[in-house]
Amino acid sequence: MAIKERKEREKQEMRNLVIESATQLFLKQGYDKTSIRSIADDIEYSPATIYLYFKDKDEIFYVIHENAFDILDKHLRQHDGIADPFERLRAIGRTYIKFGLENPDYYDLMFIMRAPMEQIKNEEKWKAGECAFGYLLTTLSECLEQKRIRPADLHVTAIMVWSFVHGLVSLYVRERMCILMLPDDTTREVLYSSFDLFMANLKM
Incomplete structure (x- = not known):
């Protein structure tokens, strides 16, 4: 697999991981109580990593x-x-x-x-x-x-x-x-x- 294709796949996998975590947290504790940090903690990444893929909550x-x-x-x-x-x-x-x-x-x-x-x-x-x-x-x-x-x-x-x-x-x-x-x-x-x-x- 080409390097560009692999990076695109990894990027999409990371976005999906964030989306899945955020969905569960929104449902469990509500929109207001969910933060970028709580999503980051849930997937065991830093908040800065999430900001590479999404500008905000x-x-x-x-x-x-x-x-x-x-x-x-x-x-x-x-x-x-x-x-x-x-x-x-x-x-x-x-x-x-x-x-x-x-x-x-x-x-x-x-x-x-x-x-x-x-x-x-x-x-x-x-x-x-x-x-x-x-x-x-x-x-x-x-x-x-x-x-x-x-x-x-x-x-x-x-x-x-x-x-x-x-x-x-x-x-x-x-x-x-x-x-x-x-x-x-x-x-x-x-x-x-x-x-x-x-x-x-x-x-x-």
């Missing part, structure tokens, strides 16, 4: 955030082949819920954990996040054009759909669904059934 969080949204976007776009936009919208919503239920830690980092958004706002484009939301907008636009859902403002409808699935997942991730006193698999079915009912009310 915000940038590390941004990379984790962007990676998670990229994964979500890829899951959602598996439904490109569904011609009926209403059925595609239903599939997107159920996939969003499934992603949150199966990746509660990532979901917490993406949507629930309090962390500064300056890094994201300062980026020229919030690529993965915009792609995921843009896919929802495109699908809803088709639903409205083909009169598959009740007439309404596109963006208002998008926020309504997103808020509904986000609320379901957030209640589950933060273990508030325990109030139902049901087995976990039954609770999950309740979430999906609730979404199906919401979709039925949205339909023309």
Whole structure:
């Protein structure tokens, strides 16, 4: 292997090590209580080493955030082949819920954990996040054009759909669904059934 290729591989391996450590520390002790030094201590390197790869803690969080949204976007776009936009919208919503239920830690980092958004706002484009939301907008636009859902403002409808699935997942991730006193698999079915009912009310 060429020296340049080896150095690039080592650089990526180091970045991955930092990201993995930071992810676990953010989840365990929160964003504010996690520092570059605590990440460095966790991976047994000096803080100066981390600064060779990331300018600050915000940038590390941004990379984790962007990676998670990229994964979500890829899951959602598996439904490109569904011609009926209403059925595609239903599939997107159920996939969003499934992603949150199966990746509660990532979901917490993406949507629930309090962390500064300056890094994201300062980026020229919030690529993965915009792609995921843009896919929802495109699908809803088709639903409205083909009169598959009740007439309404596109963006208002998008926020309504997103808020509904986000609320379901957030209640589950933060273990508030325990109030139902049901087995976990039954609770999950309740979430999906609730979404199906919401979709039925949205339909023309």
